[in-house]
Structures are given as structure tokens and as C-alpha cells.
Amino acid sequence: MNISLEQAEAIIDAAKLKAAELDTKMNICVVDTGANIVAFARMDGAWLGSADIAQKKAKTAVWFTMDTAALSPLVQPGEPLFNIEHSNGGLITFPGGVVIKNSGGDMIGAIGVSGSTVDNDHEVAAAGAASL
Amino acid sequence: MNISLEQAEAIIDAAKLKAAELDTKMNICVVDTGANIVAFARMDGAWLGSADIAQKKAKTAVWFTMDTAALSPLVQPGEPLFNIEHSNGGLITFPGGVVIKNSGGDMIGAIGVSGSTVDNDHEVAAAGAASL
Amino acid sequence: MNISLEQAEAIIDAAKLKAAELDTKMNICVVDTGANIVAFARMDGAWLGSADIAQKKAKTAVWFTMDTAALSPLVQPGEPLFNIEHSNGGLITFPGGVVIKNSGGDMIGAIGVSGSTVDNDHEVAAAGAASL
Amino acid sequence: MNISLEQAEAIIDAAKLKAAELDTKMNICVVDTGANIVAFARMDGAWLGSADIAQKKAKTAVWFTMDTAALSPLVQPGEPLFNIEHSNGGLITFPGGVVIKNSGGDMIGAIGVSGSTVDNDHEVAAAGAASL
Numbered sequence: 001m002n003i004s005l006e007q008a009e010a011i012i013d014a015a016k017l018k019a020a021e022l023d024t025k026m027n028i029c030v031v032d033t034g035a036n037i038v039a040f041a042r043m044d045g046a047w048l049g050s051a052d053i054a055q056k057k058a059k060t061a062v063w064f065t066m067d068t069a070a071l072s073p074l075v076q077p078g079e080p081l082f083n084i085e086h087s088n089g090g091l092i093t094f095p096g097g098v099v100i101k102n103s104g105g106d107m108i109g110a111i112g113v114s115g116s117t118v119d120n121d122h123e124v125a126a127a128g129a130a131s132l
Numbered sequence: 133m134n135i136s137l138e139q140a141e142a143i144i145d146a147a148k149l150k151a152a153e154l155d156t157k158m159n160i161c162v163v164d165t166g167a168n169i170v171a172f173a174r175m176d177g178a179w180l181g182s183a184d185i186a187q188k189k190a191k192t193a194v195w196f197t198m199d200t201a202a203l204s205p206l207v208q209p210g211e212p213l214f215n216i217e218h219s220n221g222g223l224i225t226f227p228g229g230v231v232i233k234n235s236g237g238d239m240i241g242a243i244g245v246s247g248s249t250v251d252n253d254h255e256v257a258a259a260g261a262a263s264l
Numbered sequence: 265m266n267i268s269l270e271q272a273e274a275i276i277d278a279a280k281l282k283a284a285e286l287d288t289k290m291n292i293c294v295v296d297t298g299a300n301i302v303a304f305a306r307m308d309g310a311w312l313g314s315a316d317i318a319q320k321k322a323k324t325a326v327w328f329t330m331d332t333a334a335l336s337p338l339v340q341p342g343e344p345l346f347n348i349e350h351s352n353g354g355l356i357t358f359p360g361g362v363v364i365k366n367s368g369g370d371m372i373g374a375i376g377v378s379g380s381t382v383d384n385d386h387e388v389a390a391a392g393a394a395s396l
Numbered sequence: 397m398n399i400s401l402e403q404a405e406a407i408i409d410a411a412k413l414k415a416a417e418l419d420t421k422m423n424i425c426v427v428d429t430g431a432n433i434v435a436f437a438r439m440d441g442a443w444l445g446s447a448d449i450a451q452k453k454a455k456t457a458v459w460f461t462m463d464t465a466a467l468s469p470l471v472q473p474g475e476p477l478f479n480i481e482h483s484n485g486g487l488i489t490f491p492g493g494v495v496i497k498n499s500g501g502d503m504i505g506a507i508g509v510s511g512s513t514v515d516n517d518h519e520v521a522a523a524g525a526a527s528l
């Protein structure tokens with residue numbers, strides 16, 4: 001029930017295609033259900049600072065079994081999870097981390113994407129996850 | 133396409149002049165395009181806590197190929213990049229980190245300045261970057 | 265003079281082939297000349313703890329422009345660089361990190377491999393680097 | 397009784413001269429009596445991984461008010477300070493960190509040098525400290 005490297009690489013390829021389609025340069029990371037890195041790619045010219053963000057988005061999605069976009073409203077000032085980012089060595093709670101599910105609907109990992117607007121990041125991550 | 137030590141030291145000298153002109157005491161850091169430190173100076177009496185901030189501002193500017201002042205509005209509560217500072221071992225996203233470009237317009241590094249108001253920090257960093 | 269993602273992925277593919285030939289399961293990382301991650305793959309069933317080691321081996325090779333195997337004798341008790349591993353957030357100084365050079369002999373990045381004996385790790389990394 | 401930036405920069409210049417004389421490329425750091433960074437320079441082409449080592453050597457020298465070369469024998473297996481490097485976020489205990497004293501013999505800071513053999517590192521650091 002854990003993502004394979006072959007699946008992870010296919011997902012990254014699909015994400016790269018979507019990134020190119022959007023004319024963006026992305027850092028893309030896939031982690032397994034233990035939030036451990038399986039595969040990673042930084043497209044030429046993509047922001048260096050987004051490598052860590054892509055990894056943290058993917059891990060955050062697995063840690064809480066939800067897309068990071070679902071966390072964003074909950075971490076604002078006054079909201080229940082304000083400043084949860086201080087846990088686990090650093091979370092990223094804005095869009096771009098997406099849960100990867102198999103055909104049975106079970107989570108088998110997550111993808112994190114960073115390098116453009118959060119809307120683009122999420123779109124590329126979702127395209128990767130949906131390609132499975 | 134990477135900044136040299138000679139260039140970095142000249143930029144720090146220019147930043148020190150601007151800092152003195154503004155009657156401020158600054159920490160000044162220059163990093164290369166890999167976000168690795170090239171040169172650093174803490175003016176006598178400058179805040180100790182600003183040494184790390186200056187370094188993080190310079191790194192943040194390189195990591196995202198933009199001045200930190202451009203990030204500030206995006207990281208506020210409710211904005212797309214809220215709490216991005218938890219990535220990369222700590223970002224600084226307020227003004228004072230400025231991209232350094234060569235005459236061809238290519239980024240060759242960045243300067244980070246900290247020790248006064250963020251307006252002064254940015255002005256000193258910009259003066260350093262513009263001196264090239 | 266910096267490695268491209270296409271080159272990094274081809275190097276990882278070559279390393280995977282060599283790993284399979286040796287009947288091993290490896291974590292493989294490629295970094296650029298700034299020691300920033302470009303691509304990563306964890307083969308199915310490879311040690312989780314080796315993901316970080318592979319990354320640190322690649323970074324260590326770039327940080328000191330030499331294979332990690334060249335560092336191993338220097339870091340032993342009584343030798344000149346004993347406990348250098350405490351720098352840079354953690355080095356790995358045993359074999360498995362190999363410098364990647366272009367046809368002109370210039371370093372364009374490094375590969376780090378971890379998941380088996382250090383001899384196997386080094387052999388897989390060297391095969392990856394040599395495939396360029 | 398604390399080193400000034402002007403003194404630190406003169407010390408770095410002296411160290412750079414000695415480094416060039418030895419045909420080496422060094423990372424050079426000067427810290428004050430609080431072990432806080434005052435000035436830093438990475439010579440073109442010097443090892444990236446030595447930037448952190450130079451800083452840690454300078455800090456280690458101040459933290460224990462002795463040259464790092466004096467610590468080296470004490471940190472070996474079976475010796476009293478074995479693995480002291482785990483403290484303070486990471487010490488470097490091999491040669492290259494040298495205490496800087498004023499004409500009255502009082503410590504006013506330290507210099508850390510890294511980028512070549514530890515003998516060369518120490519010689520460059522000592523030349524810097526002696527230039528005051």
C-alpha cells in the first residue's frame with residue numbers, strides 16, 4: 001500500500017509536463033506513507049529555496065493525510081492550528097502538497113510542488129497525483 | 133556568472149558608506165548564486181542578532197531570485213505564502229535582502245543587510261547592490 | 265557549468281542499473297555545484313535511513329570537491345580532520361559520494377549513494393558519475 | 397577589549413596574503429569575544445564546505461580561549477574531551493582556529509581558517525592573528 005519508485009517517477013514526469021504547460025519551473029517531491037522521500041526533481045532554473053518547500057509540502061500532506069490547501073485556513077491567526085508550522089522540523093501549510101491515492105482510494109503517498117504561485121503549485125501537484 | 137570575493141568586498145564597502153551616511157550600524161552579508169556565504173561584515177556596535185538575519189536575508193533573496201521586500205506582502209496572514217519562513221532552516225522575508233545583478237542583468241548573488249529599520253536596511257542593501 | 269536535471273536523471277538511471285546488477289537497493293542523490301539537490305531516487309525496499317546519507321554524501325563531495333572516499337582516512341581518530349562531520353549540519357565521510365565532471369574535467373555536481381556496503385555504494389556512485 | 401571591524405578586516409587581509417603565498421584558497425572568519433561573527437571572506441574557488449568550518453574554528457577558539465590545535469589531542473578516543481564536538485551546535489577541534497590577542501595579551505577575538513591542510517589552515521590563521 002506504499003508508492004513505488006516507478007510510480008513516483010511517473011508522477012514526477014506528469015508533474016513536469018504540467019509545469020511546462022504552465023510555463024513554470026518547479027521543484028517536485030514524492031514521499032511515501034511514512035513521509036519519507038521517494039523521488040525528487042528540480043527543473044532547470046527553478047528556485048533553489050523551493051526544493052525544501054516541495055519536500056515539506058509533501059511530508060505535511062502525509063503527516064495529516066490531507067492536501068496542504070486544506071490546512072491553509074486552519075493555520076491563520078485566531079484559527080485552531082495557528083503556528084502548527086513549528087512542529088516536525090517545519091511544516092509548509094499553503095497549497096502545493098497533495099495526497100496520492102491508489103485506485104481503491106487509499107493514500108499511498110503525497111506529492112509536493114513549489115516554484116510558482118501557490119495556485120500553479122497546487123495545479124501541478126494535483127496533475128501529478130491524478131496521473132497515477 | 134558567480135560573484136567574486138573582490139566584487140563582494142567592494143559591495144560591502146559601498147554598503148558601509150551608505151550605512152554611515154544614514155547614521156546606522158549594520159550587519160552586511162553577500163552570498164553567491166548557490167546561497168553560499170562569500171563575505172560578511174558587522175559594523176562596530178551593530179546588533180548581534182542581526183548577523184544571522186543579514187545572512188538569511190541574502191540567502192532568501194537568492195533562493196527565490198527576488199528582493200525580500202517583494203516577499204513581505206505575500207507572507208502575511210491570509211496571504212498565499214503565510215509562514216513560508218519555516219522552510220530552508222529559516223527565511224527572513226522583510227526588506228533588506230537584495231538581488232545582485234551584473235551588467236547583463238543576470239543574478240550573480242545577493243546582499244542582506246540588518247541593523248536598523250527595514251527601510252534603512254533595504255536602502256543600504258540596494259546601495260551595495262547598485263555599486264557593482 | 266552546472267548539472268542539468270536531464271543529466272542528473274540519466275546519472276540516476278545509470279546508478280540504478282548498476283545497483284540492480286549488484287543486487288542492491290540504493291538511495292541515490294545528485295546535487296549541483298552549489299550543493300543544492302537536483303534529483304533523488306529511493307529504490308523500492310532501500311533503507312530509509314540512507315536517504316539522508318545519500319544526500320549528505322553528495323553534498324560533502326561538492327563541498328570539498330573530492331570523493332568522500334578520499335576523506336575517509338583523514339577523519340579517523342588521530343588524523344587531521346577528526347570529527348569534521350560536525351560541520352555543515354552533518355557530513356558523511358565514508359565512500360559513496362563521487363564528484364561528477366563534464367568532458368572538460370570541470371566539476372558540475374556530485375552523486376551520493378547509500379544502501380549497501382560502502383564498497384557497493386561507491387561502485388554505484390562511480391558508475392553513475394561515469395555515465396555522463 | 398573587543399575586536400573592531402577595522403581590525404578584523406586587516407586581519408583577514410593579512411590572512412589572504414599568507415594564503416596566496418602558500419598557494420591556497422581559504423575561508424577566513426573573525427569572531428569577537430562573544431564568539432559572534434565580525435567579518436568573513438571566502439576566497440574565489442575555496443571549498444564551500446570550509447565556510448562553516450572556518451566559522452566553527454573561530455568560535456571554538458573563543459569558547460575555550462585557546463587555539464583549536466590545543467584541543468585536538470584532548471578530543472581523541474579515550475581522552476578527557478572525547479566527542480566534545482557535539483556541544484554548542486558543533487565544534488571543530490582540529491588546527492586552524494587561533495586566538496587573537498591585543499598588545500596587552502588580552503584575548504579580543506579569534507580567527508578561523510579552513511580550505512587546505514590543517515597545517516596550512518593554522519599557518520594562515522596564525523599569520524592573521526599575528527598581524528594585529
